[in-house]
Amino acid sequence: MSVRMRSRYSQYSLQARRAAKWLAIRGGLEAISLATISRLVSPKSSKGVIFTMHHVRPDQSGSFAPNAHLSITPEFLEKTIEMLLSRGWIPVHLDDMPRHLEDPDDNGRYMAFTLDDGYRDNQQFAYPVFKRLKIPFTIFVTAGFVSRTRSIWWETLEQTLAASTRISIELDGQEHEFNTVSKLEKYVAFDYISDCFPGTDEDRFVAAIDEAAHRAGVDPMAIVDREVLSESELRFLCVDPLVSLGAHTVTHISLAHASLDRVEDEISRSAEFVSEICGKPTESFAFPYGGRRAACHREFETISDLGFSVAVTTRPGLLQRTHTLTPTAMPRVSLNGYHQNIRYVRALLSGLPFLFAPAVPVKTSSS
Numbered sequence: 001m002s003v004r005m006r007s008r009y010s011q012y013s014l015q016a017r018r019a020a021k022w023l024a025i026r027g028g029l030e031a032i033s034l035a036t037i038s039r040l041v042s043p044k045s046s047k048g049v050i051f052t053m054h055h056v057r058p059d060q061s062g063s064f065a066p067n068a069h070l071s072i073t074p075e076f077l078e079k080t081i082e083m084l085l086s087r088g089w090i091p092v093h094l095d096d097m098p099r100h101l102e103d104p105d106d107n108g109r110y111m112a113f114t115l116d117d118g119y120r121d122n123q124q125f126a127y128p129v130f131k132r133l134k135i136p137f138t139i140f141v142t143a144g145f146v147s148r149t150r151s152i153w154w155e156t157l158e159q160t161l162a163a164s165t166r167i168s169i170e171l172d173g174q175e176h177e178f179n180t181v182s183k184l185e186k187y188v189a190f191d192y193i194s195d196c197f198p199g200t201d202e203d204r205f206v207a208a209i210d211e212a213a214h215r216a217g218v219d220p221m222a223i224v225d226r227e228v229l230s231e232s233e234l235r236f237l238c239v240d241p242l243v244s245l246g247a248h249t250v251t252h253i254s255l256a257h258a259s260l261d262r263v264e265d266e267i268s269r270s271a272e273f274v275s276e277i278c279g280k281p282t283e284s285f286a287f288p289y290g291g292r293r294a295a296c297h298r299e300f301e302t303i304s305d306l307g308f309s310v311a312v313t314t315r316p317g318l319l320q321r322t323h324t325l326t327p328t329a330m331p332r333v334s335l336n337g338y339h340q341n342i343r344y345v346r347a348l349l350s351g352l353p354f355l356f357a358p359a360v361p362v363k364t365s366s367s
């Protein structure tokens with residue numbers, strides 16, 4: 001069965017929702033920035049921060065870039081680190097963060113940098129910045145991307161839409177067709193298809209996007225090969241004591257939607273893969289997608305049971321001493337490609353944007 005987009009109105013409302021979301025976040029960061037500068041509000045004290053990044057590469061704005069929030073420039077990374085160092089933040093390896101947090105006599109404020117998915121630009125553009133400023137960092141590796149056995153659906157979808165004037169794709173048993181001539185139509189198709197992702201059969205979803213890509217003349221695995229570090233490149237990086245590798249599953253699946261057997265297999269096999277590359281057991285893990293719908297109690301406990309000392313989510317927040325109670329459910333702060341402004345980083349470090357973010361509840365033995 002063929003299903004078209006319902007109306008022109010729904011296309012614009014989808015696009016308007018996307019624009020409104022990013023504008024609202026930016027507006028909030030501007031307001032907090034002004035309020036803290038003019039001392040209308042006091043920043044919340046914190047013990048630490050773990051930053052999330054994905055791509056680090058030169059600005060690609062202007063082209064069709066629905067994943068632009070996942071990409072920051074090396075210049076912005078450098079300015080951010082220099083600002084943090086000038087304010088007394090101490091760089092540490094992620095693995096050491098819980099130890100610093102739990103020491104009651106330690107009054108330092110610590111920062112750790114993490115990069116998810118293992119993109120090749122991490123080596124090309126981020127590594128020189130970290131090396132020059134002597135900053136440790138962790139790359140979370142998805143085993144299936146490195147071994148070229150799993151495609152990256154959001155990258156495949158972006159490049160398929162960029163190369164097409166019309167695509168068809170099967171979602172939940174129905175064939176959907178999209179005109180993708182204009183940039184707006186490409187964004188609408190990207191948002192519509194992405195919105196179908198949460199809770200879906202992820203293997204079928206990825207396969208459907210791969211199939212649509214092939215029909216459009218785009219090779220999903222060639223994208224992975226171009227964008228993601230190879231095993232030998234990761235081995236080379238690992239030699240530097242500034243670099244740590246962490247696990248990030250085999251297929252980048254949303255763990256909360258998978259069976260327990262699959263969850264344990266994804267975590268264990270990806271940890272073995274990473275440990276073999278760096279020649280020592282990996283202690284850290286990042287939950288793919290990392291939000292409340294992608295990782296919760298069962299996943300936090302599984303990670304803990306499998307012996308990881310620290311695991312990170314994408315739940316937003318700074319670190320307090322209480323986070324040592326949940327070292328396998330750490331919040332992070334995203335360096336977002338849409339908000340590359342040092343004022344916004346200062347606003348995030350005030351802790352105010354996270355005041356109303358729900359904390360990860362501590363599960364007791366009786367609960």
Ligand SMILES: [Zn+2]
Binds near residue numbers: 252
């Ligand atoms: Zn990821």
